[in-house]
Amino acid sequence: MVSPTPIDSSKENTTDKYAQGSAAEAGLTNCRLCHHLTDSREQHCQYCNAQISPRVQRSVQITLSLLITSFLLYIPANIYPIMTTEVLGDRSPSTIIGGVVLFLSHGSYFIAAVIFIASIIVPLAKMFALAWLCYAATCRQNIDKYELTRLYRITEFIGKWSMVDVYVVAILVALIQLTGLMSIQVGIAASAFAGVVLLTMLSALMFDTRILWDKAIKK
Amino acid sequence: MAHSDDCQYNYACAECDLLIDMPAHIPHRTALVCPRCNHTLAVGHRNPKHHVVAVSITAIIVMVIALSFSFISFSANGQQRDINLFQASSELFAQGYYFVALLVLSFIIILPILYLLCLSLIIVNTQYKLHFISTHLLGRIASSILPWAMTEVFLISVLVALIKIVSMADVTLEISFWAYVIFATLFTYVASIVDSHRLWQWIAQGDKW
Numbered sequence: 568m569v570s571p572t573p574i575d576s577s578k579e580n581t582t583d584k585y586a587q588g589s590a591a592e593a594g595l596t597n598c599r600l601c602h603h604l605t606d607s608r609e610q611h612c613q614y615c616n617a618q619i620s621p622r623v624q625r626s627v628q629i630t631l632s633l634l635i636t637s638f639l640l641y642i643p644a645n646i647y648p649i650m651t652t653e654v655l656g657d658r659s660p661s662t663i664i665g666g667v668v669l670f671l672s673h674g675s676y677f678i679a680a681v682i683f684i685a686s687i688i689v690p691l692a693k694m695f696a697l698a699w700l701c702y703a704a705t706c707r708q709n710i711d712k713y714e715l716t717r718l719y720r721i722t723e724f725i726g727k728w729s730m731v732d733v734y735v736v737a738i739l740v741a742l743i744q745l746t747g748l749m750s751i752q753v754g755i756a757a758s759a760f761a762g763v764v765l766l767t768m769l770s771a772l773m774f775d776t777r778i779l780w781d782k783a784i785k786k
Numbered sequence: 787m788a789h790s791d792d793c794q795y796n797y798a799c800a801e802c803d804l805l806i807d808m809p810a811h812i813p814h815r816t817a818l819v820c821p822r823c824n825h826t827l828a829v830g831h832r833n834p835k836h837h838v839v840a841v842s843i844t845a846i847i848v849m850v851i852a853l854s855f856s857f858i859s860f861s862a863n864g865q866q867r868d869i870n871l872f873q874a875s876s877e878l879f880a881q882g883y884y885f886v887a888l889l890v891l892s893f894i895i896i897l898p899i900l901y902l903l904c905l906s907l908i909i910v911n912t913q914y915k916l917h918f919i920s921t922h923l924l925g926r927i928a929s930s931i932l933p934w935a936m937t938e939v940f941l942i943s944v945l946v947a948l949i950k951i952v953s954m955a956d957v958t959l960e961i962s963f964w965a966y967v968i969f970a971t972l973f974t975y976v977a978s979i980v981d982s983h984r985l986w987q988w989i990a991q992g993d994k995w
């Protein structure tokens with residue numbers, strides 16, 4: 568193998584590592600916070616002083632580990648009650664799925680569908696999407712970068728909407744405290760579910776979409 | 787902008803890292819998208835600084851109103867209960883769910899206000915050449931907290947909660963709720979004008995003086 572004499576030692580071998588026309592290929596690092604282009608040899612952004620690297624380091628590993636933790640937390644979030652309603656001393660705990668079933672049995676199909684989508688479909692879809700992105704970025708050869716980037720954007724956008732469940736519990740718990748008549752207590756699943764949302768959002772933020780665009784040139 | 791002079795490109799796409807020559811002027815309400823991955827890089831606006839500072843300060847005042855009055859009132863069997871916005875978090879805290887209480891308080895009240903405050907301070911700082919606080923630090927704070935501000939999500943949650951209980955009691959939306967609706971609208975509006983390209987352009991302008 569004969570490679571042309573490198574003009575700059577730091578720019579050696581970068582051409583086949585990064586996508587054509589990218590800042591990293593040109594020996595520049597794009598700061599994720601302020602978008603200033605700094606020489607790739609620097610450890611800190613020359614403009615805002617944030618720590619930088621051409622690509623988020625160990626992006627896939629960090630994304631995956633946060634994802635697995637959030638998936639493990641998703642289990643207690645569904646098994647344990649998210650809140651307990653107490654009417655005249657009669658306590659009835661309700662889980663997330665229990666809420667959906669309750670609305671279905673009352674014939675309120677629309678509300679049941681809203682809760683089912685927001686608290687079950689969205690978090691699971693988000694986790695599968697992130698897992699798929701990690702898989703595509705590391706193990707697959709021919710990937711549709713444009714579609715995957717779009718998948719990432721959707722995942723990032725819907726991330727915070729899973730908090731709906733936690734806020735609904737927060738409002739109900741604050742509002743329904745009628746002494747001796749009716750009250751609502753938070754359940755342990757609320758903590759678990761808030762953890763799931765927090766971790767999946769962090770996981771999405773840690774995923775660096777630029778590695779998808781770097782892949783194409785490896786033929 | 788304070789970008790490196792040895793390179794003809796002054797910007798790189800955040801999502802695909804493509805080098806881009808950013809135009810100095812973007813037409814009003816026109817989105818500039820990355821030619822490779824379609825990521826929205828910046829959106830043009832005629833007079834963004836005045837807009838943002840005016841709307842941000844209005845939103846902060848509206849938030850003060852939202853925090854001062856009662857949010858929702860609820861009555862059943864002759865008992866009545868009023869709650870304010872803080873109680874959405876403090877009641878969780880009182881029941882020992884500190885982690886959830888902290889998240890709720892941050893996402894719906896603290897971080898949105900902090901974001902608007904940072905923006906206002908950056909604009910005032912760069913416009914009047916004041917240097918009482920580092921605009922670079924403010925910019926980093928503003929850029930980091932934006933994904934965690936959830937005003938609109940909270941608003942939808944209030945409606946979902948109301949649907950759940952409206953059949954068993956009388957529920958009234960009070961002043962604070964409407965103030966929060968206005969706050970969320972203004973916040974979303976500001977966040978749609980201030981893309982991070984523009985934010986850091988302002989900060990760089992401030993450096994020149």
Ligand SMILES: [Zn+2]
Pocket residue numbers: 598599600601602603612613614615616617
């Ligand atoms: Zn920076």
Ligand SMILES: [Zn+2]
Pocket residue numbers: 799800801802803804820821822823824825
């Ligand atoms: Zn791009």
